[in-house]
Amino acid sequence: MNNTSPVADASQTSGNSNGRGGRRTAAPSPWRADAQPGAPRKRKKTSRDEAGSIRALNPGWGYIFTAPFFIMFLIFGLAPVVYSTYIAFFNWDPLELEHPFVGLDNFALLLDDGQFWMAVGNTFSIWFFSTIPAMIMSIGLAAILRNPNLRGATFWRTILLVPNITSVLAIAIIFGQLFGRDFGLINLMLDIFGFDRHIDWITEQIPSHIAIATMITWRWVGYNSLIFLAAMLAIPNELYESASLDGASKWQTFRYVTLPQLRNTITFVLIVGTIGGLQVFAEPLTLGGNFNGGDSRQFSTLTLFLYEQAFVNNKWGYAAAVGIMITLIVLVISAINFWLTRRIASEDSK
Incomplete structure (x- = not known):
């Protein structure tokens, strides 16, 4: 009776040479299932099996x-x-049965319409007062939230989204009280600093733009801060360590390390802010309470003008032409932003 164990047999077998130079090769493990006598060999999976x-x-x-x-x-x-592109070439009135083809007449009338150009100017003014300050504040808040020594960072990051999920109607009611002419908190604060004149934030053109832009900024600055924060967290720490070893101050580190790395994010926020700024509708509507953007159209925007032409004047073809013009404006601004970003990137790479 053979009293040798499988381990001993494996050790003896492993000492065998291959017969062509005396090099020893390891024998297969006796504990494998396919190494046992009579065990079926496992077939390798072929490409036909995978297919x-x-x-x-x-x-x-x-x-x-x-x-x-x-x-x-x-x-x-x-x-x-x-559908809107199609009806832009017709004199389309939903209350009429016939819709005559007018070609490019709607676009020609639109380019000669003073109310349209006033809406364009108001829209870009509101966009400027909302987008630029919001971007500066968003980058600053993101830099603060990036601080590893900040306590309760998760809480502060979460609370930044509260304005974004708040109802626009509630925001308009609150800011309407803040910007009241006689008893608004903003005018009361201006009185404290020596401004005796009470600003009418609704009937005056630039003050109404500032009031609407403040509503937009308060709503979106937290959301944009989280976008910039994600971009800052993706910046390699080696860059900050190198700047620290070179003796750079915090401002120099932010200017020469952080900001260049945020170029693509800034372009993205600008493009999205431009698209959103050209579609401002709820804030001026709820603040003014009508579709014409105030008594003298002081804060009439492109979307308010479009809605007025479509659902107040029943000029669907003319309103469709306004929508196409808004799309073209967005495409032109996006192309300019893209070109500027590429040019800055090419100059930095030289």
Whole structure:
């Protein structure tokens, strides 16, 4: 009877040479299932098996799960764009049965419309007073939140989203009280600093733009801060360590290390802010209470003007032309931002 164990047999077998130079090779482990006598060998998986397993999956499920998105996009995204582009070339009144073709007359009338250009000027003024200060404050808040020594960082990051989820109507009511002419808190604060004149933040043009821009800034500055914070956290710490070893101050580190790394994020925020700024609707509507943007149209925006033409004057074709002009303005501004960013990047790489 052989009393040798499988381990001993394996050690003896491992000492065998391959017969061509005396080099010893390791024997397979006796504990493997395929090494036991009579055990079936495990067949390697071939490309044909993998293709068969892929074909075994039902490809119809993928179409089923993605179909709701495409259906919603076709109904509420692509179809309105095609329809509005089509009716922009007609004198389209929903109360009339006939819609005569007018070609480019709607666009020609639009370019000669003084109310349209006033809405364009008001929209860009509100955009300037809201986007630029909001970006500066967002970058500053993101730099503060990036501080590793900040206590309760998660709490502060979470609370920044509260203005963004607050109802626009509630924001307009609160800011309407703050910017009141006689008893508003803003005018009372100005009285403390020696400004005797009570500013009418609703009927005057530039003050009304500032009031609306303040509402927009308060709502979106926290959201943009989190975007800049994510970009700052992605900056390698080695850059800050190198700047510290070179003796750079905190301002120099922020100027020469942080800001250049935020170039793409700044471009993204500018483009998104431009698109949102050209679509300002709820804030001036709730602040003024009408669709014409005030008694003298002092804060009439492009979207308010579009809504007025479509649903007050029943000029759907003219309103569609306004929508196309808004789209063209957004495309031009986005192209300018993209060109400036590429030019700055090419100059830095030299």
